[in-house]
Amino acid sequence: xxxxxxxxxxxxxxxxxxxxxxxxxxxxxxxxxxxxxxxxxxxxxxxxxxxxxxxxxxxxxxxxxxxxxxxxxxxxxxxxxxxxxxxxxxxxxxxxxxxxxxxxxxxxxxxxxxxxxxxxxxxxxxxxxxxxxxxxxxxxxxxxxxxxxxxxxxxxxxxxxxxxxxxxxxxxxxxxxxxxxxxxxxxxxxxxxxxxxxxxxxxxxxxxxxxxxxxxxxxxxxxxxx
Amino acid sequence: xxxxxxxxxxxxxxxxxxxxxxxxxxxxxxxxxxxxxxxxxxxxxxxxxxxxxxxxxxxxxxxxxxxxxxxxxxxxxxxxxxxxx
Numbered sequence: 001x002x003x004x005x006x007x008x009x010x011x012x013x014x015x016x017x018x019x020x021x022x023x024x025x026x027x028x029x030x031x032x033x034x035x036x037x038x039x040x041x042x043x044x045x046x047x048x049x050x051x052x053x054x055x056x057x058x059x060x061x062x063x064x065x066x067x068x069x070x071x072x073x074x075x076x077x078x079x080x081x082x083x084x085x086x087x088x089x090x091x092x093x094x095x096x097x098x099x100x101x102x103x104x105x106x107x108x109x110x111x112x113x114x115x116x117x118x119x120x121x122x123x124x125x126x127x128x129x130x131x132x133x134x135x136x137x138x139x140x141x142x143x144x145x146x147x148x149x150x151x152x153x154x155x156x157x158x159x160x161x162x163x164x165x166x167x168x169x170x171x172x173x174x175x176x177x178x179x180x181x182x183x184x185x186x187x188x189x190x191x192x193x194x195x196x197x198x199x200x201x202x203x204x205x206x207x208x209x210x211x212x213x214x215x216x217x218x219x220x221x222x223x224x225x226x
Numbered sequence: 227x228x229x230x231x232x233x234x235x236x237x238x239x240x241x242x243x244x245x246x247x248x249x250x251x252x253x254x255x256x257x258x259x260x261x262x263x264x265x266x267x268x269x270x271x272x273x274x275x276x277x278x279x280x281x282x283x284x285x286x287x288x289x290x291x292x293x294x295x296x297x298x299x300x301x302x303x304x305x306x307x308x309x310x311x
Contacts, residue, residue: 058299065296094299101301106247148244148302175247 001221003029004042006072008063013049013086013196020198021046024214034066043221044081045072047088049141049196059102059144060090069095081125081217082190086142089182089192098185098192099157100149105142106175112141116168117181117195121161124184125220126191129212135168136209138195145194147176147183157183164191229278232285233311238298239270273297282309 003021007014022028030040034052039045052063063069069091076082076097084092092098105111117138119130130136149157154177157163164182172179174194182193197210240246246268253267275292279285286307293305 057296061296061299093301101299103244103302104247106245108247108251146247150243150301153301175245 001025001027001044001218001225002040002042003027003044003046003218004032004039005029005046005048006032006034006039006068007048008034008050008052008066008087010052010054011048011050011087013198016196016198017046017048017085020201020210020214021218024201024211025218032068032071034063034068036068037071039068039071039075042075042080043225044083044217045075047072047082047084047091048198049086049088052087052091055087055144058090058094060087060092060094063087064091064094073097076185076190079187079189081221083126083217084190084192085196085198086140086145086194089194090144092190092192097190098183099153099162100147100180100183102144102194103146103148103175104144105146105173107173110141110143111145111173112139113173114138115140115173115181115195116171117165118168120163120166121184123161124164124188124191126184126213126217127164128220129216137200137207138165138197138210139199140173140195142174142194145174145176147174147178147180147194149177154178156186160186162186162188165193165195229280231276231278232282232309234275234277234285234289235308235310236273236275236289236293236297237270237306237308238273238293238303239305240268240302241304244302285309 166179197213200210289307298305
């Protein structure tokens with residue numbers, strides 16, 4: 001199983017992501033830089049959180065046009081699994097690999113706290129170790145996490161089962177439409193989410209609710225390789 | 227024929243129907259400064275771009291392409307291109 005973490009100037013959660021994959025998958029991920037035009041052979045590509053390029057223009061907008069994103073797009077088109085967390089989610093929407101967009105939080109403040117999520121679609125390789133409807137804890141840290149899509153796109157996302165996670169009822173922290181915290185692409189091999197599962201994987205973090213996301217996808221990849 | 231220099235102003239605004247919490251906050255601040263009669267404020271972005279192109283039409287086409295590919299996120303934003311000099 002080969003995972004690759006892509007690093008951009010201004011990433012700050014890349015090391016947390018590397019640690020989570022290493023601890024849970026048992027093997028350190030490969031690293032790629034934003035100027036790379038090719039990626040090493042990968043079963044899983046991860047775009048981590050942070051503030052790439054200072055989030056100038058729009059969150060994730062400059063990173064989404066980086067040379068490496070052509071390689072990420074080509075891999076995603078071939079079915080390689082792609083995970084984007086926080087700024088990585090913003091990059092994936094800006095790159096057109098996921099539907100919708102992430103706007104300024106409705107309350108205008110940066111939100112850094114623990115939220116509670118509902119696992120919505122658990123028939124996916126990223127979420128199969130959660131139970132449908134299960135309520136889990138997860139940290140968030142973002143200024144632009146307010147998920148928006150036009151009515152037609154939103155209906156498609158809902159009807160196709162592309163909602164991976166919602167903020168639990170009554171707890172939406174940022175104004176996201178339909179309480180959406182994470183979405184899949186139509187094919188189900190790309191997941192973007194604002195909360196940080198990599199920051200809740202062991203008792204030292206105060207909980208392990210994020211761990212099963214990595215166990216799900218890394219487990220699927222191991223089974224496929226066997 | 228040699229390319230000419232153009233000065234352009236690109237305006238990017240949120241589409242109708244997209245909530246603009248920053249515009250709402252500005253609206254509230256204007257009200258607190260006792261500016262009456264303001265029915266709404268929408269925040270946008272302005273880019274002043276100097277570029278060379280073979281014609282005004284070619285410059286406008288290039289700027290439109292820039293908007294589609296980078297300057298605007300057409301999921302949430304509209305854009306307008308104006309050659310100002």
